[in-house]
Amino acid sequence: QPIYLSDYRPPAYRVTHTELTFDLDPAATRVKARLHVERHPDREAGAPLELDGEQLALKAIAIDGQPLGEDEYALTERGLRVERVPARFLLDTEVEIAPEDNTALEGLYQSNGMYCTQCEAEGFRRITFYPDRPDVMATFSTTVIGDAGREPVLLSNGNPVERGELPGGRHFVTWEDPHPKPCYLFALVAGDLKKVEDGFTTAGGRDVTLQIWVEEENLGKTDHAMASLKRAMRWDEETYGREYDLDLFMIVAVNDFNMGAMENKGLNIFNSAAVLTHPDTATDAAFQRVEGIVAHEYFHNWSGNRVTCRDWFQLSLKEGFTVFRDQCFSADTNSAPVKRIEEVSFFRTAQFAEDAGPTAHPVRPDHYIEIGNFYTLTIYEKGAEIVRMLRNLVGWDAFRRGSDRYFERFDGQAVTIEDFVACMAEASGRDLSQFLRWYDQAGTPEIDAHGEYDYANGVYRLVLRQRTPATPGQPDKRPLHIPIRLGLVGTKTGRDLPLTLDGEALGTDGVIHLHEEEQEFVFTEVAEAPVPSLARNFSAPVKLHFPYSREDLAFLQTHDSDGFNRWDAGQRLALLALDDLIAAHRNGVEKVMDGRVVEAFRALLAAEPDDKAVLAEMLTLPSEAYIAEQQPLVDVDAIHAARQFVKQSLALALRDDFLRVYEANRREAPYAPEPEQIGERSLKNVALSYLMSIEDEEGIELARRQFEADHNMTDVRAALTLLVHSSRDDLADPALRAFGEKWAHDPLVMDQWFSIQVSRPQSDALERVKFLMDHPAFSLTNPNKVRALIGAFAQNRINFHRADGEGYRLLADVVIELNRLNPEIAARLVTPLTRWQRFDETRQDLMKGELERIRGEALSPNLYEVIEKALA
Ligand code: ARG
Ligand code: ZN
Numbered sequence: 001q002p003i004y005l006s007d008y009r010p011p012a013y014r015v016t017h018t019e020l021t022f023d024l025d026p027a028a029t030r031v032k033a034r035l036h037v038e039r040h041p042d043r044e045a046g047a048p049l050e051l052d053g054e055q056l057a058l059k060a061i062a063i064d065g066q067p068l069g070e071d072e073y074a075l076t077e078r079g080l081r082v083e084r085v086p087a088r089f090l091l092d093t094e095v096e097i098a099p100e101d102n103t104a105l106e107g108l109y110q111s112n113g114m115y116c117t118q119c120e121a122e123g124f125r126r127i128t129f130y131p132d133r134p135d136v137m138a139t140f141s142t143t144v145i146g147d148a149g150r151e152p153v154l155l156s157n158g159n160p161v162e163r164g165e166l167p168g169g170r171h172f173v174t175w176e177d178p179h180p181k182p183c184y185l186f187a188l189v190a191g192d193l194k195k196v197e198d199g200f201t202t203a204g205g206r207d208v209t210l211q212i213w214v215e216e217e218n219l220g221k222t223d224h225a226m227a228s229l230k231r232a233m234r235w236d237e238e239t240y241g242r243e244y245d246l247d248l249f250m251i252v253a254v255n256d257f258n259m260g261a262m263e264n265k266g267l268n269i270f271n272s273a274a275v276l277t278h279p280d281t282a283t284d285a286a287f288q289r290v291e292g293i294v295a296h297e298y299f300h301n302w303s304g305n306r307v308t309c310r311d312w313f314q315l316s317l318k319e320g321f322t323v324f325r326d327q328c329f330s331a332d333t334n335s336a337p338v339k340r341i342e343e344v345s346f347f348r349t350a351q352f353a354e355d356a357g358p359t360a361h362p363v364r365p366d367h368y369i370e371i372g373n374f375y376t377l378t379i380y381e382k383g384a385e386i387v388r389m390l391r392n393l394v395g396w397d398a399f400r401r402g403s404d405r406y407f408e409r410f411d412g413q414a415v416t417i418e419d420f421v422a423c424m425a426e427a428s429g430r431d432l433s434q435f436l437r438w439y440d441q442a443g444t445p446e447i448d449a450h451g452e453y454d455y456a457n458g459v460y461r462l463v464l465r466q467r468t469p470a471t472p473g474q475p476d477k478r479p480l481h482i483p484i485r486l487g488l489v490g491t492k493t494g495r496d497l498p499l500t501l502d503g504e505a506l507g508t509d510g511v512i513h514l515h516e517e518e519q520e521f522v523f524t525e526v527a528e529a530p531v532p533s534l535a536r537n538f539s540a541p542v543k544l545h546f547p548y549s550r551e552d553l554a555f556l557q558t559h560d561s562d563g564f565n566r567w568d569a570g571q572r573l574a575l576l577a578l579d580d581l582i583a584a585h586r587n588g589v590e591k592v593m594d595g596r597v598v599e600a601f602r603a604l605l606a607a608e609p610d611d612k613a614v615l616a617e618m619l620t621l622p623s624e625a626y627i628a629e630q631q632p633l634v635d636v637d638a639i640h641a642a643r644q645f646v647k648q649s650l651a652l653a654l655r656d657d658f659l660r661v662y663e664a665n666r667r668e669a670p671y672a673p674e675p676e677q678i679g680e681r682s683l684k685n686v687a688l689s690y691l692m693s694i695e696d697e698e699g700i701e702l703a704r705r706q707f708e709a710d711h712n713m714t715d716v717r718a719a720l721t722l723l724v725h726s727s728r729d730d731l732a733d734p735a736l737r738a739f740g741e742k743w744a745h746d747p748l749v750m751d752q753w754f755s756i757q758v759s760r761p762q763s764d765a766l767e768r769v770k771f772l773m774d775h776p777a778f779s780l781t782n783p784n785k786v787r788a789l790i791g792a793f794a795q796n797r798i799n800f801h802r803a804d805g806e807g808y809r810l811l812a813d814v815v816i817e818l819n820r821l822n823p824e825i826a827a828r829l830v831t832p833l834t835r836w837q838r839f840d841e842t843r844q845d846l847m848k849g850e851l852e853r854i855r856g857e858a859l860s861p862n863l864y865e866v867i868e869k870a871l872a
Contacts, residue, residue, distance in 0.1 A: 026100035052125035111256035114191025124183035187264030232295035263300030287673035320383020394428035402427035485539035488530035581642035612679030751788035805846035812850035823860030834870035
């Protein structure tokens with residue numbers, strides 16, 4: 001039952017105005033809807049009216065005030081059909097729904113007793129009968145009726161226009177949203193919430209009230225989100241000329257939420273983990289995540305809400321662009337190189353794996369069974385990389401003109417990715433037709449590069465060859481337009497050489513365009529032998545292979561003018577050393593550490609860093625997951641052993657340097673989530689992790705003291721993790737116990753407590769998961785808890801991939817239970833099992849066995865689609 005992009009047709013009927021009344025009750029909420037419907041001008045007369053609806057008990061239905069007889073409409077699994085309707089009419093329906101039974105967290109549900117909604121992508125059909133598709137845009141007027149005691153706060157989109165008392169201790173508020181929107185942007189919140197309020201005056205002089213609504217005990221955790229919101233609002237005005245368009249902007253924090261947050265018009269709903277922070281409970285990473293997500297949802301007000309998607313195949317139109325916008329915002333407010341390094345190392349690990357696996361799909365898919373499965377790294381992050389390439393291709397000025405054109409031309413409309421790219425093409429005068437293939441072709445392009453310096457003529461020839469491996473359903477790939485930013489670093493001077501290509505001067509840091517399968521680029525007037533620095537700042541989402549020697553890499557690591565490539569050269573150098581050690585481990589040969597890596601680290605530790613956060617990244621070895629990505633066949637144990645060996649060898653050789661760096665970076669100033677402090681903390685904690693890898697006595701003492709000093713969650717969590725991941729239970733147990741008791745009341749901190757213990761390398765990780773599943777703070781119906789315990793365990797590579805298959809079995813058991821409770825989370829959680837092709841035969845069989853076992857269940861569409869792909 002897949003849906004195809006090529007089948008798109010405009011809706012037969014559209015809704016211009018929607019009036020809703022909710023009479024809230026946990027078991028039996030009544031929803032009255034009055035839809036102002038008219039036939040779509042481009043569609044033929046006489047088409048039946050088809051509305052989506054799931055799990056709704058219909059109580060009444062009328063057209064233009066006339067109740068319909070039983071033979072005048074039909075109810076199906078998927079909705080409601082009325083065979084004959086006028087060209088223009090009012091449709092009244094009344095349905096009953098049970099928010100308290102809604103564990104899928106789509107539609108209207110309850111979280112900690114409060115009511116909230118999640119409608120994207122297709123949750124609105126669990127609220128009322130409606131054309132639940134983004135190209136139907138209506139103004140909304142919503143009345144919420146609740147118990148004045150239990151639900152003193154009643155929120156929806158737009159502006160409150162009326163409120164009052166009702167008999168029986170009930171009260172109501174009516175909200176009006178003047179901006180036409182698709183129903184996926186509808187939201188309702190009701191409960192005993194408290195607010196923090198602030199204000200913002202837009203560039204155009206509109207005074208906007210900003211509110212963050214939380215449970216009372218979280219009132220002290222909203223400052224950072226509020227400050228981030230104000231920064232984001234200003235940034236969008238200054239950078240994109242986009243102003244906010246209502247008098248009120250609200251954020252609500254809820255504990256049970258499938259994703260990070262949702263951009264509902266004027267009423268963003270957030271996973272509490274994506275909005276609440278406090279120095280005592282949230283790490284630097286959490287502070288930065290909150291800033292990024294608050295900005296992301298706010299930016300959707302234009303890229304997503306004012307201009308939305310024609311259909312869900314266009315999801316990346318809003319998500320790719322908005323992720324790109326939030327990435328730039330975060331780069332502007334933090335250390336930009338470190339932001340880029342973090343983005344790319346995450347992208348190359350997780351998105352590359354998705355692109356290489358059975359669920360690989362284009363940034364604009366051409367079919368799907370369950371759209372909920374397509375909120376992926378490909379749609380979001382690869383989509384953002386494509387937008388970034390576009391920005392670099394046309395340059396910022398043209399990009400900004402294209403963006404203005406896009407928002408002006410399509411304001412209030414539901415449009416496509418072509419519409420967006422066409423604006424960029426018009427604004428820049430560039431032909432972007434080949435570039436558009438990025439949206440339709442799945443898989444990670446690989447570029448094989450090699451170069452040759454001709455001493456006699458001062459010429460450097462660079463040959464690039466691209467290929468994209470086949471992906472499911474796409475055996476043949478066409479060449480893409482790939483922009484490669486590069487420099488040629490002179491080996492004598494250590495400087496970027498001026499680039500001359502076809503007689504044209506490109507500066508010292510230029511962009512070349514790969515269009516063909518294979519292309520040669522001949523640089524002339526190259527005064528000395530260079531080492532090429534390719535795909536600077538990750539100029540395209542590709543794997544680039546170049547036969548660098550270790551000497552080349554060590555040279556680039558210190559001399560490349562591009563900070564990102566300096567870091568990447570170090571990663572490549574470490575990967576080469578790791579390759580040897582992985583082979584040695586597999587062959588049972590003695591492991592020998594590559595002295596060049598030690599010397600590179602020694603130099604890094606000796607230099608006075610200009611950006612400590614970058615240095616911390618440079619001192620961080622590639623993760624086990626990223627190393628695995630580079631291997632033809634993943635040997636989890638060899639990878640773990642090799643990485644551990646490198647880490648310990650570095651710690652032994654450079655112990656005093658790490659100690660010195662630790663000491664130099666422990667400051668006792670009051671905590672602030674600011675780039676400089678964050679950089680210091682990361683550097684200090686990286687140094688400590690090396691010392692702890694050899695369980696150095698002094699290191700242990702430092703970790704213990706750092707834990708007990710209890711200065712801020714970043715330092716406490718770093719120290720606790722190192723203690724718990726050590727081989728010494730006398731260090732792990734008391735720290736875990738103290739932390740667990742201290743934070744038993746705080747669900748977000750308990751999530752961290754769960755994750756830390758089940759990520760430990762010791763062989764009891766699996767038993768701990770089982771034990772913790774019975775912990776009073778754990779719950780399968782709370783997605784954060786599932787991610788913190790089960791999701792984190794599945795990332796614990798040596799333990800999840802235990803040779804006895806117990807890790808796989810545990811995951812499958814949980815997936816089977818979640819299939820009933822929360823299909824969206826179940827389908828996400830199963831991902832690690834779908835990557836079976838990458839492992840040895842024994843593990844393949846075990847993983848497939850678990851997938852087959854899951855397949856034996858009555859599957860939700862979400863899980864069905866993923867399992868079928870994984871076993872295809
Ligand atoms: N649009 C939201 C965001 O990116 C995410 C919505 C996710 N919805 C879902 N059913 N997975 O901010
Ligand atoms: Zn988004």
